[in-house]
Amino acid sequence: xxSSGSSYVQIYDAVCRIPEGCVAxxxxxxxxxxxxxxARLVGYxxxxxxxxxxxxxxxxxxxxxxxxxxQASPDAERVQRRLLEAEGIEFGADGRxxxxxxxxxxx
DNA sequence: GAATTGACGCGGC
DNA sequence: GGCCGCGCCAATT
Numbered sequence: 151x152x153s154s155g156s157s158y159v160q161i162y163d164a165v166c167r168i169p170e171g172c173v174a175x176x177x178x179x180x181x182x183x184x185x186x187x188x189a190r191l192v193g194y195x196x197x198x199x200x201x202x203x204x205x206x207x208x209x210x211x212x213x214x215x216x217x218x219x220x221q222a223s224p225d226a227e228r229v230q231r232r233l234l235e236a237e238g239i240e241f242g243a244d245g246r247x248x249x250x251x252x253x254x255x256x257x
Numbered sequence: 258g259a260a261t262t263g264a265c266g267c268g269g270c
Numbered sequence: 271g272g273c274c275g276c277g278c279c280a281a282t283t
Contacts, residue, residue: 190263197264
């Protein structure tokens, strides 16, 4: 019934759990969503997000501390960086952020 | 219905 | 520390 056969709702819920001013990797979100090892599914779920969704998708970055949104929309990457900086997250000269400082605990 | 791609992660060199 | 290859599942062609 309410399962809808899609675990994407779980992923969206996990992303919504990321506190402001912090970021999480695709693998972490997958783990929080109960999908260990399915980091790619997280990317698909966020890609399917509609413009205006109540999901802080900009707080999701790859394991390298960089933004992968550019692979889908080069313009979206700039928007993501803007939102992260607005939350107090600083980017390095290489366009990457400090995961050891902003990344959430695996749990 | 099969083959390919894709908002990734990790181990190995 | 950076680059290469494999694995994973879903959506698209």
